[in-house]
Amino acid sequence: MSENREQLAEMADGLFAGLRGGEFDTFQTQIGEAGFGLLLVPESSEGFGGDWGDLATVMRLAGKHALAWPLGEHILAARLLHDAGRHADALTLLAGESSIPWGREAGDVLVERDGQILLVSGEVSAGESPAGEPRDMVAYDWDRAVPLGIEADLFGLIAFLRVCQTAGALDAALELAIEHTGQREQFGRPLSKFQSVQQSIALLAVEAAAANCAAQGAAAALDRFGHGGDARFEIGAAKLRSNIAIKVGAALAHQVHGAIGFTQDYPLHELTRRMMGWRSEGGNDAYWSARLGAQTLEWGGQGLWDQITRRTDPG
Amino acid sequence: MSENREQLAEMADGLFAGLRGGEFDTFQTQIGEAGFGLLLVPESSEGFGGDWGDLATVMRLAGKHALAWPLGEHILAARLLHDAGRHADALTLLAGESSIPWGREAGDVLVERDGQILLVSGEVSAGESPAGEPRDMVAYDWDRAVPLGIEADLFGLIAFLRVCQTAGALDAALELAIEHTGQREQFGRPLSKFQSVQQSIALLAVEAAAANCAAQGAAAALDRFGHGGDARFEIGAAKLRSNIAIKVGAALAHQVHGAIGFTQDYPLHELTRRMMGWRSEGGNDAYWSARLGAQTLEWGGQGLWDQITRRTDPG
Amino acid sequence: MQTFAVHPFEAPENAQSIRSDLRAFLAQHQPDKDPVLRANCWTEFDPAFSQALGAAGYLGMLWPSQYGGHERLPLERYIVLEELLAAGAPVGAHWIADRQTGPLLLRYGTEEQREKYLPGFAAGTMYACIGLSEPGSGSDLASVRSSARKTDAGWVLSGQKVWTTGAHISHAMLALMRSEESSERQSGLSQFLIDLDLPGITIRPIIDMFGTHHFNEVFFDDVLVPHGALVGKEGEGWKQATAELALERSGPERYLSSHALLAAVIDSLGPDASAEVTATIGRLVSEMWTLRQMSMSVAAKLASGVDPVVEASIVKDLGNTFEQEMPLAIQAVLDADLADGSDLSRLLATLLQVSPSFSLRGGTREILRGIIARGLGLR
Amino acid sequence: MQTFAVHPFEAPENAQSIRSDLRAFLAQHQPDKDPVLRANCWTEFDPAFSQALGAAGYLGMLWPSQYGGHERLPLERYIVLEELLAAGAPVGAHWIADRQTGPLLLRYGTEEQREKYLPGFAAGTMYACIGLSEPGSGSDLASVRSSARKTDAGWVLSGQKVWTTGAHISHAMLALMRSEESSERQSGLSQFLIDLDLPGITIRPIIDMFGTHHFNEVFFDDVLVPHGALVGKEGEGWKQATAELALERSGPERYLSSHALLAAVIDSLGPDASAEVTATIGRLVSEMWTLRQMSMSVAAKLASGVDPVVEASIVKDLGNTFEQEMPLAIQAVLDADLADGSDLSRLLATLLQVSPSFSLRGGTREILRGIIARGLGLR
The missing domain is CATH 1.20.140.10 (Butyryl-CoA Dehydrogenase, subunit A, domain 3)
Structure with missing residues (x-):
């Protein structure tokens, strides 16, 4: 990790840890003051000038700390507004699908319609995610929509956010599992000394590792191919893999925790409930497997390997 | 198990165990002499008068002993010939798909074409199953085909045979696993005393159990609805489940055996290699999941439960 | 070897009429239930529903009629359970009493205990819970520390049970207690059927991750129960509790x-x-x-x-x-x-x-x- | 916590030309290979192919040129491996010598050992196998019973190795032997690089379930090897063998x-x-x-x-x-x-x-x- 990114990670880690259990408005102030909203805005425009790897780092930590704030949607919106030569006054969010996290709090929303990226607002009907977070449907006022004249793969970018958050949440669940099984005794020895518990935790670590590597791979593709849609192959592969990681990992984390993992007071559910929702956001398994499969069949057998290597080789 | 069926099982178990490693021609003589070919032919026609549960019992044992002879195909052909008022002189087999086990040895073959069951022969091109058993393609001589004027779901019946064989083969693999891990020591104690080995064998037992119950359920449906195609729901559900059981079970059986399981001298591969082939015979996962899914969607949510219960309730 | 020797299910001749009766009952009592409540129905507490079910003869189905039971066949009861679950009926309130506590009383209970509890269980008006887990016990259910001390007036119970499903809506808890001082593991344990309204019992909710209340902690602070609260034999509690768990298998x-x-x-x-x-x-x-x-x-x-x-x-x-x-x-x-x-x-x-x-x-x-x-x- | 700290792969600038060179090589040497042989290619022995690969500079890529190596970068070698495997090239014959035995000699071997073996390994003309498993050892690789007895003339080896991949096509085996009498488990073990044409060595095939021959049993019947066959330090065999296995990780x-x-x-x-x-x-x-x-x-x-x-x-x-x-x-x-x-x-x-x-x-x-x-x- 570069030194800049390390500093960024340290700052995000501290801030998000401190925000746990806090209020939406406080978050907004503190995150705003820390300048996270401008993560992807170039330094020349007084932003942080970060790249997609930096965003992956920050979103991973948001996932790790179960951050209850639409940070990724906000960072992306700020970047796209900047691409369009604009600046947001109120909280602007990026919308990749019909419902939007904390839509009720947003001033404007960036939405794709008929291939155009529009800045629009609308009437909100409150809803919630499986984790019980606000996730609202918006009836957009298309008549007042402003076309931004930029290109961006909004749906893919939402998928990317979820992959990064999953990477952090699975690592956090792994940490809880290690801590819990090290402390709890059964039949006279710590749970962590039972072979079957060790095997389960190892498997959880494997899934967390897969999600983390997938997130990095997708970030590298965005850094190389930009956010207009050319990184869709890597984003899709990463999202599909991270959906699998959630399926396997969440079950394992709860399994080694036993009943305590389902209580309100224990923090595991803050991670697992969110992850369960993310599996449906930014494309579920069927969505991405169909697209990746079709892309692969178009490339052909040797073509698949050509493409996979060419997309990471220099030049 | 009825007393009749117990006797049948005892006879089959002994005979098939004795045939292991023998020659095709010997099999034919001995199986013929024991009268297994007439298992489903009514007693009034000098057959055994067995039902589909009896066939399940026999085929389960054929699977258990890795019987290298197309017994099921032969029993079914004899029954259908009887349905058509005919009698076979040479070895007649039933063909459910393009290749036929031991097609080279068959006199005639029963095939479905354009909705008709035909008795036909043809030119054989030798092939082999993944287990290395003869499995031949036949170029049928349609001009000399004899329509039998009966109805039977040939493809479904082949699927049923494979389900029953899988039930026996998985139980046999389980038995080998228990025996092997009880005898082999590692780190100073039998393998079977390691928790992770126990968990793997337990899971193998679960899959073997599922295959056995699926086979019985399909046999019960054939007994109730006949072999004309009305038992397709149960046969399909059983075949799909037994395909899963092979996938999980074969891997577990080899895993607990380690390297020895892959040697020619150890009998595990006689079971697992056959099972791997059976997953593709009588319909693979995609074939049956599409059909079961479509049938279910036609029934609807409440209808599914209505049908599932009605099909086992008396009356 | 055949691990799972398949046993044929000879469905009762009246299977279809059992189903249609029950479906009619459900249509009447659950006409417009929120579908979400039908999910995981087995843990859904609905005393009014349980009472209606009892009144219609669907609880205590196998028990002798003298205790309010209906003397039906095991496979008839199986069909009723299938239908209730497939329909997502809220069976949580009476589930344990009907499935485990009642049958256990028929096997090990005194006449007095049977008369006191079974009719209420069968009517769907009395519910029971199981006191096995204790703090820190996890899967090691024999690590019981809650104690029962015999006195002339009765047994005095002290200790704590945890993860007790439905204690807050139950009338009685069948609890495993250490009745022999300084005994270890499976020995020296006894079962007690404890009325939960006795003085000295505190029931505290454990709120789950959805904010709902199924689990409880139950504290016993020198709770005096009569001698007649002992179920079965003193010191045979482990064996009996194992049999109780086996009833989960049905x-x-x-x-x-x-x-x-x-x-x-x-x-x-x-x-x-x-x-x-x-x-x-x-x-x-x-x-x-x-x-x-x-x-x-x-x-x-x-x-x-x-x-x-x-x-x-x-x-x-x-x-x-x-x-x-x-x-x-x-x-x-x-x-x-x-x-x-x-x-x-x-x-x-x-x-x-x-x-x-x-x-x-x-x-x-x-x-x-x-x-x-x-x-x-x-x- | 981040279990898998992701390390960026800085692909060498010449990655694409490495690939195109290798693809051209493969097109020339494997033009009409039976697709079945491309499956599980890693275990496919093809000495002619290995020799061609060595001649083209694709073996011993990281080793010093004095031993026939090519002093390339680790990630250049990684790209070569990727291409070989993706193409299903039959890399089984040289695989162990190139991946494990060679690097181990560079780390622990004597100058004499390096000069004797590395050029042949890098040329794809000499192959090696690993002697770890013994009958009944299973995953317990420290349960070594094969012994090495030091004499004036050299070491005398006795015992049996099993599941030895490729012993029948290999020139040498790197074997773990118990060099200290009545030592136990991981202690008292040493590694020897044994020429497989020495008197007293019997190699018997273990035929796998397809009837093919990859595995072997190798018997040592008082085999005399020179003192120079000891690899690394006497008694440090376990540590070295563990390092050898770690080379599988690359x-x-x-x-x-x-x-x-x-x-x-x-x-x-x-x-x-x-x-x-x-x-x-x-x-x-x-x-x-x-x-x-x-x-x-x-x-x-x-x-x-x-x-x-x-x-x-x-x-x-x-x-x-x-x-x-x-x-x-x-x-x-x-x-x-x-x-x-x-x-x-x-x-x-x-x-x-x-x-x-x-x-x-x-x-x-x-x-x-x-x-x-x-x-x-x-x-």
Whole structure:
């Protein structure tokens, strides 16, 4: 990790840890003051000038700390507004699908319609995610929509956010599992000394590792191919893999925790409930497997390997 | 198990165990002499008068002993010939798909074409199953085909045979696993005393159990609805489940055996290699999941439960 | 070797009329229930429903009529359970009393205990809970520290039970207590049936991750219970509690408790569903059909007087796995925004959250597989 | 906590030219190879191919030129391995000498040993095998009973090794022997590099379930080897053998060894494949792409001088699982009669048979997960 990114990670880690259990408005102030909203805005425009790897780092930590704030949607919106030569006054969010996290709090929303990226607002009907977070449907006022004249793969970018958050949440669940099984005794020895518990935790670590590597791979593709849609192959592969990681990992984390993992007071559910929702956001398994499969069949057998290597080789 | 069926099982178990490693021609003589070919032919026609549960019992044992002879195909052909008022002189087999086990040895073959069951022969091109058993393609001589004027779901019946064989083969693999891990020591104690080995064998037992119950359920449906195609729901559900059981079970059986399981001298591969082939015979996962899914969607949510219960309730 | 010797389920001749009667009953008592409540119905407490069920003769079905029972056949009861679960009926309130506490009293209880509790259980008006787990015990259920001290006036109970499902709506707890001082592990334990309104008992909710209240901590602070609260023999508590757990083995709840989701998804799709969704439904139905064959075989074996320990553990393990994977398999292929507020999305979202807990039901996966391994002679 | 700290793979600038050179080489040397031989290519012995590969500079790539090596960069070698495996090239003959024995000699060997073996290894004309397992040892590799007795004339070796891959085509075996009488477990062991043409050595084939010969039993009947056959320090054999196994961690073979099947299936399908097949391809490609990210990260970390034990074990475990499931996943959706004699059917049938063995490669699943658990501080 570069030194800049390390500093960024340290700052995000501290801030998000401190925000746990806090209020939406406080978050907004503190995150705003820390300048996270401008993560992807170039330094020349007084932003942080970060790249997609930096965003992956920050979103991973948001996932790790179960951050209850639409940070990724906000960072992306700020970047796209900047691409369009604009600046947001109120909280602007990026919308990749019909419902939007904390839509009720947003001033404007960036939405794709008929291939155009529009800045629009609308009437909100409150809803919630499986984790019980606000996730609202918006009836957009298309008549007042402003076309931004930029290109961006909004749906893919939402998928990317979820992959990064999953990477952090699975690592956090792994940490809880290690801590819990090290402390709890059964039949006279710590749970962590039972072979079957060790095997389960190892498997959880494997899934967390897969999600983390997938997130990095997708970030590298965005850094190389930009956010207009050319990184869709890597984003899709990463999202599909991270959906699998959630399926396997969440079950394992709860399994080694036993009943305590389902209580309100224990923090595991803050991670697992969110992850369960993310599996449906930014494309579920069927969505991405169909697209990746079709892309692969178009490339052909040797073509698949050509493409996979060419997309990471220099030049 | 009825007393009749117990006797049948005892006879089959002994005979098939004795045939292991023998020659095709010997099999034919001995199986013929024991009268297994007439298992489903009514007693009034000098057959055994067995039902589909009896066939399940026999085929389960054929699977258990890795019987290298197309017994099921032969029993079914004899029954259908009887349905058509005919009698076979040479070895007649039933063909459910393009290749036929031991097609080279068959006199005639029963095939479905354009909705008709035909008795036909043809030119054989030798092939082999993944287990290395003869499995031949036949170029049928349609001009000399004899329509039998009966109805039977040939493809479904082949699927049923494979389900029953899988039930026996998985139980046999389980038995080998228990025996092997009880005898082999590692780190100073039998393998079977390691928790992770126990968990793997337990899971193998679960899959073997599922295959056995699926086979019985399909046999019960054939007994109730006949072999004309009305038992397709149960046969399909059983075949799909037994395909899963092979996938999980074969891997577990080899895993607990380690390297020895892959040697020619150890009998595990006689079971697992056959099972791997059976997953593709009588319909693979995609074939049956599409059909079961479509049938279910036609029934609807409440209808599914209505049908599932009605099909086992008396009356 | 045949681990799972399949036992044919000879369905009672009146099976269809049992089903149609019960379906009519449900149509009357649950006409417009929120679909979300039909998910994981087995833990849903609805005393009014339980009482109606009791009045209609669907509780204590196998018990002698002198205790309010109905002297029906085991497989008749099995069919009733199947129908209740498939319909997603809220059976949580009476579940333990009907399935475990009642049968245990018939086996080990005194005449007085039977007369006191069974009629209420069968009427669906009295409920029971199980006091086994203690803080820190986890799967090690023999690590009981709660104590029962014999005095002239009765037994004095002290200690704490935890994860007690439904203690807050139950009238009595069947608790395992250490009745012999400084005894260890499985020895020196006894079972007591404790009226939960006695002085010295405190019930504190454990709120689960959805903010709902199923579990409790129950504290016993020198609670005096009469001598007649002892169930069975003093010091035989472990054996009896094991038998009590074995009664978990009788039913189809391991694969039908969230059947409502499967039915709802199917109804939402219609015949022109995508190939991937259709195939997923096909796979789930194959698994469900197979589990039903397995569960019926266990029920038939139990009805014939055999206790199929290994077979029942196999069904539990497989059933837990099936119900845990079903919502995730549906989510993987269903094109739905889970926040759209539709019944189906809410049902799916609920089960996605609950599903990881399914591998803890009826003993964790490791314990169930350990029981199977023991049955296979490996330990 | 971040178990798998992702290390960026800075691909060498000449990556594309390395690939195109190698692809041209393969097109020349493997023009019409039976596709079935491309499956599980990593175990396929083809000395002529290995020799051509050596002549073209693709073996001993990292070794000093004085020993016939080519002093290339680790990630250049990684790219070569990727290409060889993805193409299904028969790399079995030289694999162990190039991956393990050679590097071990560079680390622990004497000058004499290096000069004797490394040039032949790098030329693809000399092959090596590993003598670790013994009858009954299973995963307990420290239970070595084969002995080495020091005499004036040299060491006298007695005992038996088993499951020795490629002993019958190898020139030398690097064997772990008990060099200190009545020592126990990991202590008192030493490594010897043994020329397999010495008197007293008997190599017997172990025929696998397909009738093919990869494994061997190797018997040592008072075999006299010179003192110079001792590798590294006397009594340090366990430590060295562990380092030797660690060299297994470097490559992409855990997820690419049966890539040929995936490529063949894709080519057989074309863009109008069924939805289920297409989705399955998508899932496999997602897994494969992720494994490549993981494998490249491990390679990059190794290249930077760190030994990522846990990360490498994670990739091995996941790679084994992926390759084990791939043929079954394809079989589940591919409409094919496996006996139809087509290349694809034969390839699929072959891998279906071999695939269960993949969970034994590089340590069984339990051992790999044990290493991961240890890395997490659980043991």
